[in-house]
Amino acid sequence: MASTIYERSRPGRRAFSLPPCDVPERRLEELLPETLRRRAPARLPEVSEVQLVRHFTELSTLDYGVDTGPYPLGSCTMKYNPKINERVAALEGLRDLHPYQPESLAQGALELMYTLERWLAEIAGLAATTLQPAAGAHGELTGLLLMRAYHEARGRAPRKIVIPDTAHGTNPASVVMAGYEVLSVRSDGRGGIDMDELAAALDGDVAGLMLTNPNTLGLFDEHIVAIAETVHAVGGLLYYDGANTNAVLGLSRPGDMGFDIVHFNTHKTFSTPHGGGGPGAGPIVVRDTLAAFLPVPVIVREADGRYRFDYDRPQSIGKVRTFYGNFAVLVRAYAYIRALGGEGLRTASEAAVLNANYVLAGIRDLFDVPYDRRCMHEFVVSAEPLKQYGVKALDVAKRLLDYGVHPPTTYFPLIVPEALMIEPTETESKDELDRVIAAIRAAVDDAARDPELLKTAPHTMPVGRLDEVGAARHPVLRQRCPEDGV
Numbered sequence: 253m254a255s256t257i258y259e260r261s262r263p264g265r266r267a268f269s270l271p272p273c274d275v276p277e278r279r280l281e282e283l284l285p286e287t288l289r290r291r292a293p294a295r296l297p298e299v300s301e302v303q304l305v306r307h308f309t310e311l312s313t314l315d316y317g318v319d320t321g322p323y324p325l326g327s328c329t330m331k332y333n334p335k336i337n338e339r340v341a342a343l344e345g346l347r348d349l350h351p352y353q354p355e356s357l358a359q360g361a362l363e364l365m366y367t368l369e370r371w372l373a374e375i376a377g378l379a380a381t382t383l384q385p386a387a388g389a390h391g392e393l394t395g396l397l398l399m400r401a402y403h404e405a406r407g408r409a410p411r412k413i414v415i416p417d418t419a420h421g422t423n424p425a426s427v428v429m430a431g432y433e434v435l436s437v438r439s440d441g442r443g444g445i446d447m448d449e450l451a452a453a454l455d456g457d458v459a460g461l462m463l464t465n466p467n468t469l470g471l472f473d474e475h476i477v478a479i480a481e482t483v484h485a486v487g488g489l490l491y492y493d494g495a496n497t498n499a500v501l502g503l504s505r506p507g508d509m510g511f512d513i514v515h516f517n518t519h520k521t522f523s524t525p526h527g528g529g530g531p532g533a534g535p536i537v538v539r540d541t542l543a544a545f546l547p548v549p550v551i552v553r554e555a556d557g558r559y560r561f562d563y564d565r566p567q568s569i570g571k572v573r574t575f576y577g578n579f580a581v582l583v584r585a586y587a588y589i590r591a592l593g594g595e596g597l598r599t600a601s602e603a604a605v606l607n608a609n610y611v612l613a614g615i616r617d618l619f620d621v622p623y624d625r626r627c628m629h630e631f632v633v634s635a636e637p638l639k640q641y642g643v644k645a646l647d648v649a650k651r652l653l654d655y656g657v658h659p660p661t662t663y664f665p666l667i668v669p670e671a672l673m674i675e676p677t678e679t680e681s682k683d684e685l686d687r688v689i690a691a692i693r694a695a696v697d698d699a700a701r702d703p704e705l706l707k708t709a710p711h712t713m714p715v716g717r718l719d720e721v722g723a724a725r726h727p728v729l730r731q732r733c734p735e736d737g738v
């Protein structure tokens with residue numbers, strides 16, 4: 253473990269030098285009354301500038317990130333985020349823009365958002381976009397509120413949303429938050445929705461269906477057109493959880509599959525650094541029949557080419573976020589799509605699918621492959637065969653850290669026991685993919701030779717097994733002077 257900043261502290265050391273205070277005592281009194289002032293100086297670490305820089309530089313190397321090595325975390329697309337996007341988002345004219353800036357002085361920003369909306373609509377194969385939702389789950393909630401508004405405008409009030417058992421956890425949570433009931437349907441032997449179960453579940457009380465396609469097994473639902481027809485036949489709508497669209501960009505469009513509402517996670521698919529809970533964006537795109545219900549304001553382009561916000565939308569569900577969404581994240585998505593273009597996006601998806609199939613081929617003999625099909629951008633294997641050594645999926649995941657590879661997602665989707673969910677992404681080269689395969693093979697080798705090595709892994713990280721429940725329930729978020737106690 254790295255030394256704490258307090259261990260480096262020595263009385264009198266400073267990382268700054270300021271001229272003496274020239275504010276008269278009387279003036280100080282006015283500015284800050286006696287009762288509000290510190291009685292004793294704060295016990296801050298006392299370090300020189302170079303010590304301070306070394307401290308933070310050291311801290312920055314303790315964690316594992318996508319800038320450190322491969323990060324094959326399924327269902328969360330941890331692709332490399334080109335640094336140019338950071339430069340673009342930090343351009344003064346974009347970074348320093350105030351949300352209350354008059355429209356006439358923010359035409360460039362409005363054009364950027366308007367253009368991004370059009371691009372996302374094209375990628376989705378649908379008509380109209382809102383950039384407001386701040387994350388994927390927020391997009392889901394917004395989409396469900398749109399569904400409700402749509403049905404209400406038709407004098408209907410269906411209560412249920414159908415979700416397959418492979419769904420991401422946010423789907424049922426959003427359904428409940430939107431005031432609907434979850435109707436779960438099972439998957440069939442090929443990992444798609446069981447069509448008989450679906451037919452039995454559908455009636456006039458179904459408001460819609462939420463689906464990820466390819467789903468969380470990394471499999472494309474072969475019945476999607478039939479699914480869309482049967483859901484539409486009972487008056488329901490189809491919601492596409494497009495958090496991870498990395499497999500289908502420029503190859504297939506949710507709108508063409510029959511979906512009516514789509515959300516994108518720009519922070520996953522369109523390259524904003526994420527994973528630490530930082531800001532994201534979950535724009536949604538809808539069919540023209542739902543456009544009237546989108547959140548206000550809507551960006552419109554006048555005949556003279558000027559852009560403005562339109563608040564005059566009587567059927568709108570209202571605002572779902574302050575101002576216009578996480579603008580800086582949208583700028584990154586714009587920069588990413590603009591740099592790659594349509595061809596580039598398609599190539600990215602093709603490479604993402606190829607890379608996933610390459611890694612699967614390299615390790616399939618080691619595990620159970622519950623749905624043995626060609627995968628899309630990710631795949632799921634089961635570590636059940638390792639149970640004979642007393643080793644679990646979690647142990648394999650932790651051991652990978654010792655081989656310089658970030659663990660994959662574990663124990664999800666829930667229908668696969670001892671699941672390892674692997675998404676290599678398109679930004680890894682063949683060398684890196686070979687390294688991931690070699691690391692997984694080495695970890696499984698270790699399991700047969702010396703299971704203890706896995707059960708106590710990782711051995712090369714600054715910290716070993718963490719008390720994850722404890723960390724969530726009793727987080728320690730501050731470093732305090734040891735004399736003050738932790």
Ligand SMILES: *Cc1c(COP(=O)(O)O)cnc(C)c1O
Nearest residue numbers: 327387388389420422493495532
């Ligand atoms: C990540 C993810 C979400 C939720 O997105 P957030 O931005 O974390 O709210 C929803 N669905 C799927 C399939 C996801 O992978």
